[in-house]
Structure formats: C-alpha cells, structure tokens
Amino acid sequence: xxxxxxxxxxxxxxxxxxxxxxxxxxxxxxxxxxxxxxxxxxxxxxxxxxxxxxxxxxxxxxxxxxxxxxxxxxxxxxxxxxxxxxxxxxxxxxxxxxxxxxxxxxxxxxxx
Amino acid sequence: xxxxxxxxxxxxxxxxxxxxxxxxxxxxxxxxxxxxxxxxxxxxxxxxxxxxxxxxxxxxxxxxxxxxxxxxxxxxxxxxxxxxxxxxxxxxxxxxxxxxxxxxxxxxxxxxxxxxxx
Numbered sequence: 315x316x317x318x319x320x321x322x323x324x325x326x327x328x329x330x331x332x333x334x335x336x337x338x339x340x341x342x343x344x345x346x347x348x349x350x351x352x353x354x355x356x357x358x359x360x361x362x363x364x365x366x367x368x369x370x371x372x373x374x375x376x377x378x379x380x381x382x383x384x385x386x387x388x389x390x391x392x393x394x395x396x397x398x399x400x401x402x403x404x405x406x407x408x409x410x411x412x413x414x415x416x417x418x419x420x421x422x423x424x425x426x
Numbered sequence: 427x428x429x430x431x432x433x434x435x436x437x438x439x440x441x442x443x444x445x446x447x448x449x450x451x452x453x454x455x456x457x458x459x460x461x462x463x464x465x466x467x468x469x470x471x472x473x474x475x476x477x478x479x480x481x482x483x484x485x486x487x488x489x490x491x492x493x494x495x496x497x498x499x500x501x502x503x504x505x506x507x508x509x510x511x512x513x514x515x516x517x518x519x520x521x522x523x524x525x526x527x528x529x530x531x532x533x534x535x536x537x538x539x540x541x542x543x544x
C-alpha cells in the first residue's frame with residue numbers, strides 16, 4: 315500500500331518567515347494529495363490539495379508543489395503568523411482507492 | 427458547506443461497557459465515511475471504511491467484532507466500541523467524502539470523540 319513520509323517532524327520559524335514541509339510517497343499511482351491542519355484537540359481541516367495533473371497550486375499564503383517524477387510534494391506557508399502554529403498532515407491517495415494514507419505530521423511553531 | 431458532526435464529543439465509561447459514536451454529514455450525502463483513531467502526538471490511523479448499505483472494510487489489525495460499524499443512511503455512520511478497555515482510550519475521528527462516485531473525493535473530518543475508559 316501507499317507509504318507517506320513527512321519531514322521534518324518539528325519546525326520552528328520566526329513570525330513573518332516562510333515554512334516548508336516536505337512529503338514523499340511510494341505509490342506512483344497516487345494522484346491526489348491533500349494537506350490538513352490540526353490544532354490541539356481539534357479536527358483536521360483541509361487547507362489545500364493538489365491533483366496529479368498540476369504541478370503547483372496556491373491559495374493566498376499557502377501553496378503546494380508536486381513533483382511526480384521524484385514522488386514528493388511540499389507545503390509552503392509564507393509570511394507566517396502565530397495562528398499558523400499547528401500540526402500539519404500530508405496525505406496521498408491512489409486512483410481507484412478512496413483511502414488516504416497520512417504522513418506522521420509536522421509540528422509547526424511560529425515564534426512571535 | 428461540507429460539515430461533519432460527531433456525537434458525543436467526549437465520553438468516560440467503565441471498563442467492559444460499550445460506547446456508540448455517531449458521525450453525521452450535515453449538508454451533503456456521504457456514501458463513504460471513514461473512522462480513524464488518533465493517539466496523543468501521533469498521526470491519524472485509519473480503522474475502517476464505512477460504506478452505506480454494505481459491510482465496512484476494516485484495516486489490518488482492527489478487530490471488526492470489537493469495533494462495530496453501521497452505515498445505515500447516506501448521512502449517518504456509527505462506531506460502537508464493544509466491551510471497552512482502558513487501552514481503547516483514544517481520540518476517535520470520522521471523516522466523510524462529499525461524493526460517493528468519482529475519482530476525486532475530498533474528505534471532511536468531524537470534531538472527534540475523546541474516549542476515556544476507566
């Protein structure tokens with residue numbers, strides 16, 4: 315099955331700087347890659363997703379890039395703010411499979 | 427749109443009792459719902475996929491007789507933890523896809539249910 319790895323496990327950034335989280339996946343048939351943000355004790359919330367027919371997607375301060383050849387995708391957060399502090403999970407899904415394989419999560423801490 | 431609710435939000439029970447958790451899609455129909463378990467500071471572990479009108483598909487290592495899943499309608503799936511024990515204490519989260527048919531289905535998560543078994 316699909317195996318998703320996420321790096322780094324913890325990331326601290328100064329407010330206003332950029333944060334980048336990288337994920338790799340194993341199944342070349344995976345074609346959908348969502349990113350979720352989870353604050354302590356709350357539900358994971360979808361913040362952005364990308365499908366395999368595009369290489370980049372942007373939504374305000376958040377962007378995701380996908381490299382299908384290398385089988386990795388990254389989340390970019392620019393102009394970080396304290397409210398961006400949370401755990402971020404990447405996931406991948408193969409075509410014909412409705413299950414998501416999640417990475418282990420990345421704790422992002424934005425230092426004011 | 428795409429709101430998923432869960433009930434109860436937390437429950438404390440004695441060892442040996444059964445606990446039922448409900449997951450509802452409030453503004454869309456969900457042919458497929460998913461049940462996850464999350465331990466502190468860990469990732470989401472998929473337990474089973476719940477399909478409306480058919481039996482759930484369980485992940486390897488998840489006991490189907492212990493974690494009973496029923497998906498009786500397009501807006502409701504239930505997870506029953508039978509004969510709960512302290513090791514079943516966890517954060518249980520459901521998610522629902524807003525389309526039962528199609529190649530791309532976004533999953534929306536419920537707020538989770540925190541279970542503590544004494």
